[in-house]
Amino acid sequence: MNEPGGAPVLIRSRDNALLKELRRLAQDSTAYRKQGRIWLEGDHLARALLARGGRAELAVFPESEWPQAQAEWGRAAPKSVVVADALFDGLSTLESPARMGLVLTLPPVPDLEPQAPTLVLDRLQDAGNVGSVLRSAAAFGFRQVLALKGTAALWSPKVLRAGMGAHFGLRLMESLEAAALDALAVPLLTTSSHQGELLGSQPLPWPCAWAFGHEGQGVSAELARRAARAVRIGQPGGEESLNVAAAAAICLHLSAMRREAGPKL
Template structure:
C-alpha cells in the first residue's frame, strides 16, 4: 500500500478536486464513496473500485481492515493518507476513514419506458434526491430519470442520503424528460393539490412513471401536461404541502401495497 504524505502529490490533488467540485466529478465521470457502508454496498452490487483510500488512523479499524484486505486481494490500488490530508478530502465529519474512487455508472437510455420509473424535474436538494433514490430502490423501482436541472446524483451528499440505493438503480442524468415521457409505454402520474383523486383511489397496481418536480416550483407546466393522471395525497389543510421526498415515498409504497394484492 502506497503512502502519500504531500499535498503536492498529483493523485492527492486529483482526489481533492473530485471531492470538492461537482463540475469536476461530472466531467471526469468519477466520484468518491465515503464510509464503510457505501464501499461495502458498491463491492456487493457493482464490483471493484478503481482506488481505495484509507486514513492512516483507521488502519486498525476492523471494518476498514476487512475492506482493505479484500481490495488488496483483488489487486486494487490502495493508498493511505495522514489524518489531516484525509480529512481535507473526506466530506464526512467524524467518518470511519475509508473511501473508494469509482467510475459513475452511465446506463444506456431506453428507447421506451415500460416499467416502474421516476422522473425528476429540477430537484435541487441533495438530501431530497438521496431520500427519493432510497425509497425508490426499497419499493422495487428500477429507473430514475433526472432532468438537466436536477442536482448531480453522484455527489457525496446525495450518496450519503441514498445509503447505497444508487447501486440498485439505473440513474439517467441530463435527460430530456419531455422525450422520455412522450415515449413512455406506461402511464405518467404526477401529484397535484388541484385534483380530487387521491393516491388511494387511483389504480397504482400497473407499471407507471412517477413525475416529481422542483421543491418550490413543482413540475413545469410543459411536463405536467404530459401526465396521464394527477393524484393528491390527503392531508390536513393547515399544511400547504408535503416535502417532495416524503410525497414520493408515500406514492411509491401505496403502489407497492396495491401491487401486493394483485
Template sequence: MTIKSISSRDNPLYKELKHLAASSQARRKAGRTLLDGVHLCEAYLEKVGLPPLCIVGETAMLNGEVIVIVQQCSGTATQCIVLPDALFHALSQVEHGVDLLFVIDTPDLPTPPRLTQSAVLLDKVQDPGNFGSIVRSAAAAGIKQVFCSAGTTFAWSPKVMRAGMGAHFLLEIFEGVDLSDLLGRSDIPVIATSSHAEKQLYELDLRQPVAWLFGHEGQGVTDDLLARATHRISIPHLGDIESLNVAASSAVCFFEQVRQQTSR
C-alpha cells in the same frame, strides 16, 4: 497487502483527489465520484465490485471493518492508498466518520427508447438530501429506473450518495433526460404529483407499472410536463400544511403502489 502511502499535499494524485472532492464540475468531467464511509463502500463491493481506487486514513487502518475492505481491494486492480488523517479529512465531507473512501466511475447510460417499467422521473429536484431519499425509497419499492431532467442535482455527488445509502447501485440512473420527449414515448401511465390536483393518490389502480413524476421543491412539476401526465394526483393529509416534502411524497406514492401490488 500492498498499499501506497502518500504524505505530501503536493503529491499529484492527492491534488487530483482534492479537486475531485471539492468540485462537482471536476467529478462530471472525470466521470468519477467519491464514496465516503464503510457502509457505502461495502454496498459497492457487494452490488458492483471492486473500485478503481481505495483511500484510507492512517488511524482507520486499525479498524477491523476497514481492514477487511482493504484486504478485498489489495492485490487486485484496485489502487490502495493510505493518507495521514489530516490529509484524508481534507477529502471527506463526513465529520466523525470512519476514514475510508472509494473513488468510483459514474455510469453514463443511454436513455432507453421507451418507458416500459415502473420508474421515477425527476424534474429539477435540486436538494441532494431529497434526491438521495427518493432513490432510496424507489430502490426499496422495487423500482429500477430513475430519469433526471437537466437542472436536477448531480445524481452521483457525495452528498446524494450518502443520502441514498447504496440505493444507486440497485438502479439505472439516467441524467440530462428530455422528460417531455420521454413522456411522449411512454407505454405506461405517467402520474404527476400536484398539491392542486383534485384526484387523490388512493383512487388510482397501481397494480400495473407506472412512471412517477416529481418536481422542483418550490415550483413542483413544470406546467408543460404536468399537462402531459396521464394522471395528476394529490396526497390527502389532515394537518394544516399545504403540501409534503418531495421526498416524503415520493415515499408515500411508492409504498401505496407496493401495498396494492402485494395485497391479496
C-alpha cells in the same frame, strides 16, 4: 499506489496530483462527470457497493487506519493509497469524516426501458431529498430513474451519502430533456398539492412512472402536460404541504402495495 500485497504509496503533500483529483471528486458535486469516476466515502457505502457485486478501482485510507484497513478492505479494490490523516480529513465535506473511501468508475449510462416502473425527477435541488427518493425507489421496485436537467447531480458525494447505497441497485440517467420522456410506454403520474384526484381513491396503473418536481415550484408545466394523471395526497391536518421526498415515499409505497395486494389496500 500498490500492487496487490505490496506496500501502498503514502501521500503526505497536499499538492500531490492524485490527492488534488480526489479532493475535486469529494468536494465538487459534478466533478465526476469530468473525471468519469466517483468518490464513495465511508464504510456503509463501500459495503453496499460490494454487496451488489460492484468493485472499486482504488481504495483510500487515512494513515492511522493502515494496515488494519487492508485486512478489511483489501479486496474492495485492486490498488490502495494511504493519505496522512489531516489530508484525508480535508477530503471530506461530511460533518464527521469517514475512515475510508473508494474511487470507482462511473457506470455506463443504461438504455431507457420503455416498460419499466420509473421515477422521474424534475429539478429536485436538495441532495438529501434526492438521496431519500432514490432509497424509496429502490425499496418499492422503481429501478429506473430519469433525472431531468436541473436536478441535483445524482452521483455527487452528498446524494450518494443520502442514498445509502440505493444507487447501486438502480439504473440512473441524468441531465435529460423532458422530450426524453416520450420514449416511456408507461403512464406518467404527477403529484400536486392542490389539484387532481385524491391518491388512494382510484386504482393505480402498474407499471407506471411517477414524477416529482422542484421543492418550491413542483413539476414544470411541460411535464404536467405529459402526465396521464395528476394526483394529490389528502392532508386532513390542514393545508400544509409535504416535503417532496415524503410525498414520493407515500406515492411509491402505495403503488407497490396496490400491486402486491390488489384493490383491497
